[in-house]
Amino acid sequence: MPSNSYLIPAEHVRVEKEIKRSRFIALTSTAVGRASALEFLEKVRHEFPDARHHCWAYIAGNPAHTIELGYSDDGEPRGTAGKPIFNVLRHKKIGELVVVVVRYFGGIKLGTGGLVRAYSGVTQEALELLQVTTKSIKVGFLLYLPYTLENKVRHYMTRPYLSFLKVDYGEAVVISLEVEENMVKAFHEELTNLSAGRVRIEKSKT
Numbered sequence: 001m002p003s004n005s006y007l008i009p010a011e012h013v014r015v016e017k018e019i020k021r022s023r024f025i026a027l028t029s030t031a032v033g034r035a036s037a038l039e040f041l042e043k044v045r046h047e048f049p050d051a052r053h054h055c056w057a058y059i060a061g062n063p064a065h066t067i068e069l070g071y072s073d074d075g076e077p078r079g080t081a082g083k084p085i086f087n088v089l090r091h092k093k094i095g096e097l098v099v100v101v102v103r104y105f106g107g108i109k110l111g112t113g114g115l116v117r118a119y120s121g122v123t124q125e126a127l128e129l130l131q132v133t134t135k136s137i138k139v140g141f142l143l144y145l146p147y148t149l150e151n152k153v154r155h156y157m158t159r160p161y162l163s164f165l166k167v168d169y170g171e172a173v174v175i176s177l178e179v180e181e182n183m184v185k186a187f188h189e190e191l192t193n194l195s196a197g198r199v200r201i202e203k204s205k206t
Contacts, residue, residue: 004181006062008096010133015126019118021106025051026126031060031098034068044100052105055119057086058098062137066095076103080115088123094132099123138163138178140204141187145173149195156194162187176204 013028027044031037037058045054057071071082085099101119110118145153150173157164157175161183165176179187191199 005134005136006064007092007094007132008135009094010131013126013130015122015129017118017122017125018106019114020108020110022108022110022118023102023104023106024118024122025102025104026122027100027102028126028130029098030096031058032096033060034058034070036060037068037070037098040098041100044102048102050104051102053081053103054100055081055085055103056098056100057082057089057123059086059089059095060098061095063090063093063095076115076119077112080112081119084116084120085123088120088127092127094127094130095135099126136161137181139181139184140165140176140178142202142204143173143175143177143191144200144202145175145195146198147173149173149198152194153191153199156191 009028009030012030013026015026017024017026025048029040031040037056037060041054041056048054053074053076055072055074055076058069059066060068069086071086073079073081073083081101085101089097089099101122143153153175156162157177161180163178165178167176168174188201191201
């Protein structure tokens with residue numbers, strides 16, 4: 001996978017597995033940021049309020065360098081649930097993803113090794129079924145241009161690697177847009193040539 005893109009989930013998946021009478025249910029969802037991941041966790045807790053454990057892990061951004069990471073054993077012995085789920089996510093290199101594994105205790109203890117295998121195994125099964133798509137990393141820019149160039153610039157912005165956000169009108173036309181990271185250099189060169197240097201390009205601060 002190129003460094004300017006990464007995999008993200010294209011759907012939700014639910015997988016159930018029974019191990020020594022305990023039910024393990026793995027549920028996946030999209031998570032853009034920690035708040036989104038925890039919101040999904042609360043939905044799962046509401047759906048399965050009588051479950052013994054709701055263990056979870058998330059990578060809520062670009063898996064290569066995000067700090068939006070987290071996991072929890074939710075009452076299982078330390079290191080037997082949340083971390084194994086997280087390790088599977090990290091190995092798959094899928095970003096913006098949260099997995100919650102619900103456990104209904106069946107009366108037979110699995111031991112620490114058994115728990116690690118159970119939580120990682122059901123997570124692995126869920127992610128093998130998960131359909132993914134590629135997300136390109138984008139960079140935001142502001143374009144300042146005279147009114148006489150607006151139509152020409154708007155036509156240029158139909159290129160597939162550009163995403164129009166909004167336009168503001170004042171003394172000049174100000175266009176907000178995003179550019180796929182690997183096309184930033186070409187974007188600068190093309191727009192400069194197109195406008196004969198009459199468009200001021202600034203990187204967005206947000």
